[in-house]
Amino acid sequence: MRCHKAEHHISLKLDNELKPNQDLKLQKHLQRCASCKKMYQDYQRIQTGLQNIPNPEFPPQLHHLVMTALPGRNRKAELHKMRLSLATAALSIVLSITAGTYVGYQGYSSTQSYTQTLTEEVSSDGLFGENSLMAVSYDE
Numbered sequence: 001m002r003c004h005k006a007e008h009h010i011s012l013k014l015d016n017e018l019k020p021n022q023d024l025k026l027q028k029h030l031q032r033c034a035s036c037k038k039m040y041q042d043y044q045r046i047q048t049g050l051q052n053i054p055n056p057e058f059p060p061q062l063h064h065l066v067m068t069a070l071p072g073r074n075r076k077a078e079l080h081k082m083r084l085s086l087a088t089a090a091l092s093i094v095l096s097i098t099a100g101t102y103v104g105y106q107g108y109s110s111t112q113s114y115t116q117t118l119t120e121e122v123s124s125d126g127l128f129g130e131n132s133l134m135a136v137s138y139d140e
């Protein structure tokens, strides 16, 4: 294994995404390559250090302070925008239902007229001849 590949494997190992057979190859490389071994140990130390940083405590009023400090916020305009987008969403739902119903109805009526035509043809011996076996089996 070359150092470049070892570096990639070290990154995978720190993310717990290194497969066992790759880990074995990496360990072999780390045993004989001092610079990669040092890099691995450094990365490990950084990762451990990052994991041990405590979450900072924020004062409870911080959210309010940030929100009031934001410039140019107009609640009425935001409310109007929200109503407008709700209206657009409702309109598109109604339109899609209407279009779906229309397409479904069109499809149903065309199927019905096709079935009707087919039935008429069969009953008048138009589809199969008078002496056809199919016509006989329909009569029974």
Ligand SMILES: [Zn+2]
Binding pocket: 002, 003, 004, 006, 029, 033, 035, 036, 037
């Ligand atoms: Zn190396």
